[in-house]
Amino acid sequence: MHPIIIGLLIVPVIAVIILVILRRSRSMGRLVPALVLSGAATALTTAFLAFTNATVPIAPYETGRGAWLPVVGVALLALYIGFGIGFIIAALIGVPYQFIANRRQP
Numbered sequence: 001m002h003p004i005i006i007g008l009l010i011v012p013v014i015a016v017i018i019l020v021i022l023r024r025s026r027s028m029g030r031l032v033p034a035l036v037l038s039g040a041a042t043a044l045t046t047a048f049l050a051f052t053n054a055t056v057p058i059a060p061y062e063t064g065r066g067a068w069l070p071v072v073g074v075a076l077l078a079l080y081i082g083f084g085i086g087f088i089i090a091a092l093i094g095v096p097y098q099f100i101a102n103r104r105q106p
Contacts, residue, residue, distance in 0.1 A: 012084030015039060018091055027102045028095065035090045042086020043079045050078035 019035070022028045054071040 008081050011088065012080055015084040015087035015091075018088070022091075022095070028098055031094050031098050035087050035094060038090035039083040039087030042089070043082035046078040046082030046085070047075045051075040 019032065022032050022035070051071060051074070054074045
């Protein structure tokens with residue numbers, strides 16, 4: 001398996017670890033719903049793009065049982081990876097901003 005693919009499969013696991021750490025933090029707990037929403041939006045977007053750009057079976061001999069499994073598999077994989085990427089990108093922006101905002105409060 002290619003190292004980039006392995007790296008992409010680990011991204012959602014890292015996102016869940018960040019989620020657990022942020023939920024336990026009293027000051028960062030308010031940020032968790034926004035990060036989850038960002039991850040969900042990115043997951044849906046990547047799944048939609050993966051589904052629309054996948055090779056769709058159109059010939060009569062391609063429409064048998066299991067013809068759509070590769071297309072659905074790509075969309076599910078995009079959901080999995082997209083959530084992690086969206087969550088981590090939002091966390092890269094949101095966590096430092098929230099940390100600075102919490103330090104300014106008396």
